[in-house]
Amino acid sequence: MKTRLWALILPLAAGLACSQANSGDAPEGTVDLASLDAVFSDFSDPDGPGCAFAVSRDGQQVMARAYGMANLEWDIPNTPETVFEPGSVSKQFTAAATILLALDGRIDLDDDIREYFPEMPDYGEPITVRMLVHHTSGLRDWGSVAGIEGWARTTRIHTHKHALDIASRQQALNYEPGLYYSYTNTGYNLQAMLVERVTGQTFDEFSQERIFGPLGMTKTQWRDDFTEIVEERSVGYRRGADGEWHMLMPFENVHGNGGLLTTVGDLLRFTRNLDTGEVGGPEFIRLMHEQGTLTSGRQISYAGGLFVGEYRGVREVQHSGGTAAYRGFLTRFPDHGVAVSVMCNVGEANPGGLARGVAELYLGDAISEESDDDDPAGVEVDPARVAALAGGYRDTRTGQFMELAADGPSLRVGGMQGFQLAAMSETEFGSPDGISIAFEAAAEGGRPAAIMNTPVAVDVRIEPVGEFSPTAADLADYVGTYRSDEAEVTYWVEVEDGSLVLKDRYGDGEALEPVYPDAFTQGGTTYIFHRGDGGRVTEASLSQGRVWDLRFDRVR
Known part of the structure; x- marks a missing residue:
């Protein structure tokens, strides 16, 4: 185990709001415990893995509970102090480290990354550190390329050497730097490596010194050596083809993109700092919440490892994650002082749905009062008109195929098993989470092209394609x-x-x-x-x- 000097000198009870499994210190009756337990009813089986969650109000933890088992072989239950991995929730910690380094004056967020990674190709236009933070670099995701090679993640012990080797082999980008948004772990692994190259410390050492220690996150570290013994760590599980539970662990050493080992309580300590600036100050808070801007001038919802947007009409700052069979979600509703962290060791869990289910109980009337005018209610449209739009489409940026299926007056993206868009008019369809498709005027007898927008991908043109039956x-x-x-x-x-x-x-x-x-x-x-x-x-x-x-x- 890593030795942390600050962990030895901090008072033993520092920052701990809950020390027993399935307990909390909220004022009695604030939120009905049965209602909270009902949110996690699918994960409370003593014979299966489960989840833990914690809630804070105005920065103070008011509830923490846990369900299911941390280790099925030893019948060890999850508790609020169980260590999980929250997957890409980790990215906000990496962005925080990068921003702190910039505030120190040791890097500039607008530096060309080749100043730190000369082994990366020259793509003609510079990729900046800021682009790594906002996923606008155009860099391909190294893990996806590894999967194309035949070594998908969890099938090999990947390291940062592998990630950098794959990234440096790419002679082309997904797109010109800054032109679009595309989520890529490569940018966050590079940030972790950048911190190490600039400071001479390991990424964990820097994080312990500058983030985890000062915030009292006594049970948090980076998984930079998957063989290390970690006290109170849960095991990740998913159902196998035989219907039985099987272990699925992140046996790899890449981190920064994910790889954070932490507790639900420690996650709340970090997200509180995004309001207070105890670490980093006001400029740190501003840069963490600064949303990316494309070369077109369009702003995206991705900020410093955070998605900035709304949930049912209430302003929300959040990120989800999944690594192997671990799942995580950390969300904050800054206008109402409510934050919720959820982590699970079961691959089938939807941590975002669980966290927001808890949040709704604490937000109460704030959602119903503020959401009425924000959720697309849809309009009545002739299903025959919708059916005329259904069929195959091609993303003109990537060439990827997309199927739109008619579902009465609604459209489904990805066929009938995909997600639903309600009709807003005869040519526009949308969903409450900010996805929309607007069709252009159609040529006579043909389907029209359309512009698709999501919270992070804007002005994506999709064009209809005809059926192809090769001989x-x-x-x-x-x-x-x-x-x-x-x-x-x-x-x-x-x-x-x-x-x-x-x-x-x-x-x-x-x-x-x-x-x-x-x-x-x-x-x-x-x-x-x-x-x-x-x-x-x-x-x-x-x-x-x-x-x-x-x-x-x-x-x-």
Whole structure:
């Protein structure tokens, strides 16, 4: 275990608002305990993993409870003092470290990252540290590239050397720096490495000295050595194909993107500082909440490892996360002084839904009074008009395929299993969480293109695509061997049983579904084949959520 000098000299009870499992110090009757327990009813089985949560009002913890088991092999229950991993909730801690370093004058947020990482390619336009913080760098997500290579996270002991090696191999970005937003862990691993290169300390040492220690976060550290013994740590579990619980742990040493080991109480201590500035002062608070701005001038909702927006009409600052089978959510409603932290060791948990379920109990009438005019209520639209919009679409930035399905007067993004958008008019559809699609005027007899907006992706143009039913001769055009040096992987494309199949080095693969001319999908990834002079297929590209247009040369 890491030795922390500050942990030895702080009073033993410093900052602890709750020391026993399933207890809290809220004034009796403030919130009915049965109502709180009902939120977590799916995770209170003594034979399964579960969750812990804590609540604060005006910076003071008023409730902490826990459910389910921390360790199924030893029948150890979760408590409010159990250590979990909150996944990408960790990013606000990394942003905080980067911002503190900038406030020290040791870096500038507008510095070109190649000043600190000369091994990174020159993409023509500089990538700044600020872009790493706001996910506007264009850098591909290293973990996604590792998965394309065949080593998805949790399948290999990844380190920062792997992350930097993958990042430095990318000869292209998802987009020109600053042009769009795309969530990428790469930017947050680079920030952790930047702190180490500038200070000469490990990222954990810097964080202990500047953040965890001063805020009394006595049970928080970075998981920079997954083999280390951590007292009171829960084990992550998920259901296997056999219906039984199986361990799923983050056996990797990458951190900064995630990798925080902490408790629900310690998370509240940190988020309180985002109001008080006890560490960092007013400028720290401002920079942590400064939302990213694209080169177009459009502002996005992502700030310093935080999403800034609203929930049911109430201003909210939050982040969710998941690593292996751990799940986490930390949210704060600054206008009402309420903050909620939730962490679970069960992969099936939805920590955001759980945290907001708790928050609603504490916010009470604030939600119902403020949300009436903010939630899209929808209007009556002829279902036939909606049905005429349904079909396949192509994201013009990435080439990714998207299906829109008609559900009466509503649209579903991602087909009938996707999320629903209510009709706001005959051409506009939206959801309470800020996702909208606005259709343009349609050419006669055809479906129109549309502009899609989300809290972080703005002005995304999607265009309708026609059905693609390739013949055997068409499929034969794509058969070959394709190589990407950026992902260090070779794929073999073959035809089996009348379908195109993409295989890896082990001969494993699944059939690709044709979606539009020269484009196929499988598992959320769109594969696009590109033709050269004479119409011969000469290369292919791959696009998925965090990797856009990764190119493969046809080598045979």
